[in-house]
Amino acid sequence: MAKTLLIIEDDGNIRELLRLYLEQEGYTVESASDGAEGLRAFKRIHPDLVLLDVMMPQMDGWQVIKEIRAISKTPVIMLTAKGETFDKVSGLELGADDYITKPFEMREVIARIHAVMRRFDDDDAPAKLEYDNLIIDKESYNIVVKGQKMEIPPKEIELLYFLASSPNRVFTRSQLLDDVWGFDYFGDTRTVDVHIKRLREKLSGVSDKWELKTVWGVGYKFETKN
Incomplete structure (x- = not known):
């Protein structure tokens, strides 16, 4: 159709x-x-x-x-x-x-x-990722934090899902623009910083077993801890 x-x-x-x-x-x-x-x-x-x-x-x-x-x-x-x-x-x-x-x-x-x-x-990747106190469901575009659904804009969900699908891997801002916004997106890297900042504000204190971490001079990663 x-x-x-x-x-x-x-x-x-x-x-x-x-x-x-x-x-x-x-x-x-x-x-x-x-x-x-x-x-x-x-x-x-x-x-x-x-x-x-x-x-x-x-x-x-x-x-x-x-x-x-x-x-x-x-x-x-x-x-x-x-x-x-x-x-x-x-x-x-x-x-x-x-x-x-x-x-x-x-x-x-x-x-x-x-x-x-x-x-x-995009249906190629697993629809749902689960970490401590966090469920990211890309199929339904839902984020569940400590058992409660959280209202988060679609683009922030896509960015969080992308980072969390490759835990501990560092991505540059340019890579995130290409992979999350698309290779033909003409925006600047400040776009990534804005979305990361808003995600951190919403997910602050959710868990001590993972975090959205800045790798200075490089980019960002979803870091998991033992």
């Missing part, structure tokens, strides 16, 4: 261009011209991925993604025009999975959509 994408974009030309190219790629495409309409469409069609413009009438992209994240973990790629004030870190903290700057090439858009879809559909 074809994946359904929702485009929420107030520029009709961009909206139509995206629709034509993505339908050629085999996606079913729905679209909306403002944030409020887009949110209604999201609740109606339950898309597999959202392309979301930042600056829009009625309701901007920041508010839309807040509303989406309150009810769903559906991947969201933010669209922003060059020159607009766009805090990448804020976008990631709100739950965006990626961002694209306009003007963009359609090859880049399609590559990023494919990369995000791959990460959400």
